[in-house]
Amino acid sequence: MTAAGGGDAEGVFDALGDPTRRAVLGAVATAGPVTATELARRFPVSRQAVVKHLGALAGAGLVAPERTGREVRYHLVPAPLDDAATWLRHVGGAWDDRIERLRAHLDPGPSVDGST
Amino acid sequence: MTAAGGGDAEGVFDALGDPTRRAVLGAVATAGPVTATELARRFPVSRQAVVKHLGALAGAGLVAPERTGREVRYHLVPAPLDDAATWLRHVGGAWDDRIERLRAHLDPGPSVDGST
DNA sequence: CTTCTGTGCAACCCCACAGTTGCACAACGC
DNA sequence: GCGTTGTGCAACTGTGGGGTTGCACAGAAG
Numbered sequence: 001m002t003a004a005g006g007g008d009a010e011g012v013f014d015a016l017g018d019p020t021r022r023a024v025l026g027a028v029a030t031a032g033p034v035t036a037t038e039l040a041r042r043f044p045v046s047r048q049a050v051v052k053h054l055g056a057l058a059g060a061g062l063v064a065p066e067r068t069g070r071e072v073r074y075h076l077v078p079a080p081l082d083d084a085a086t087w088l089r090h091v092g093g094a095w096d097d098r099i100e101r102l103r104a105h106l107d108p109g110p111s112v113d114g115s116t
Numbered sequence: 117m118t119a120a121g122g123g124d125a126e127g128v129f130d131a132l133g134d135p136t137r138r139a140v141l142g143a144v145a146t147a148g149p150v151t152a153t154e155l156a157r158r159f160p161v162s163r164q165a166v167v168k169h170l171g172a173l174a175g176a177g178l179v180a181p182e183r184t185g186r187e188v189r190y191h192l193v194p195a196p197l198d199d200a201a202t203w204l205r206h207v208g209g210a211w212d213d214r215i216e217r218l219r220a221h222l223d224p225g226p227s228v229d230g231s232t
Numbered sequence: 233c234t235t236c237t238g239t240g241c242a243a244c245c246c247c248a249c250a251g252t253t254g255c256a257c258a259a260c261g262c
Numbered sequence: 263g264c265g266t267t268g269t270g271c272a273a274c275t276g277t278g279g280g281g282t283t284g285c286a287c288a289g290a291a292g
Contacts, residue, residue, distance in 0.1 A: 052279090
């Protein structure tokens with residue numbers, strides 16, 4: 001496992017860096033398993049562009065192709081999304097921890113204040 | 117103000133699309149309020165490159181400059197990160213919801229099963 | 233078999249952007 | 263005052279990649 005979902009949230013953010021790709025991801029998540037041709041009909045880009053985006057998303061482990069006859073339906077793989085969310089929390093958490101540490105250092109009194 | 121303080125996780129993903137920028141963000145979160153010059157010393161890029169990244173991150177509301185004399189220290193603003201995490205969960209949640217709906221449609225029995 | 237629709241591959245264009253360099257200006261130390 | 267260090271701005275370059283078009287091939291439909 002973790003072929004694309006084990007800590008390398010980097011790839012996810014790299015894939016999610018493009019607006020069109022985010023839209024494609026959202027469409028896949030919302031419209032269920034869809035083909036590149038179907039998606040191309042819903043976006044102002046060519047089918048090939050959608051195919052490339054799907055490829056990039058698949059590379060990040062966010063979607064997976066499923067062949068049915070001559071059709072290829074892509075479905076979402078939510079695991080990496082969770083991974084990316086964890087990364088975000090990790091960064092924010094590091095900062096929060098640093099702030100708390102800093103405050104404790106400046107103000108030895110453990111007073112529970114809320115105002116800035 | 118708060119150009120990124122409410123719901124536009126799009127900008128966050130756009131800003132996090134670059135590896136170096138992610139690294140800069142991580143450094144800001146970890147090393148506390150830092151200047152562009154200090155960061156440039158920790159990265160294999162020029163100070164100007166760091167400045168640009170900091171500008172992009174600030175544009176996404178992820179960091180904020182704080183002038184002290186002739187120095188400008190950037191500190192992290194964690195809120196947008198949480199915003200982005202919410203977006204991720206939203207996408208995954210939509211898919212999960214769709215799956216559940218699909219399963220319910222195929223299998224009218226509301227049995228709480230765990231195996232496929 | 234013929235036709236039509238969908239996929240895959242390859243070449244190509246072009247623009248946004250990461251990164252650089254150079255210089256001018258502002259603030260601190262002496 | 264002078265030197266030093268950090269910041270800001272502007273111009274420039276190069277490449278990565280988003281998007282396109284064209285065509286060849288594979289399944290489905292008739």
